[in-house]
Amino acid sequence: MKKEILCSIFVLSLMVIVLGCKNPVSDKEIAVPISFAIPADFLVEIDIENVTGYKVRDLVKQYFQAGIRTVIWDGRNNEGKLVKKGIYVSVIQVKAGESVEAEKRIPFVLAY
Numbered sequence: 001m002k003k004e005i006l007c008s009i010f011v012l013s014l015m016v017i018v019l020g021c022k023n024p025v026s027d028k029e030i031a032v033p034i035s036f037a038i039p040a041d042f043l044v045e046i047d048i049e050n051v052t053g054y055k056v057r058d059l060v061k062q063y064f065q066a067g068i069r070t071v072i073w074d075g076r077n078n079e080g081k082l083v084k085k086g087i088y089v090s091v092i093q094v095k096a097g098e099s100v101e102a103e104k105r106i107p108f109v110l111a112y
Helices: none
Strands: 002-004 008-012 015-019 029-038 042-050 055-064 067-073 086-096 099-110
Touching: 029 042, 029 086, 029 099, 042 067, 055 067
Parallel strands: 002 029
Antiparallel strands: 008 015, 015 029, 029 067, 042 055, 042 086, 086 099
16 A cells, blocks of 8 residues: 655646645555646656755656646655655756756655
8 A cells, every 4th residue: 555645736837736635544655646737748757855955766768649647656766766854855947958947846744
């Protein structure tokens, strides 16, 4: 059984970003949904950093079509190991080519 972490809604330029919210139910797996809406096709990069700014996971770097999209972070680092409980930051960049159109850094607590 997976457990989802919580929880905020914020605006990235003209784009609405939602970080999914739910209390943990099980200690076995973690699922942190990161949903976003983009008005046109863009390259989206999402990284997860710890509070010191160290990148723990390159989550996604791909083109998305306009609309509402969701990616899931499984609570693991780039080596596949489960990260420790704590405060993390999702770094979301929306790009047109190599130019960054919008960027948002959202802290959240990972508690399992």
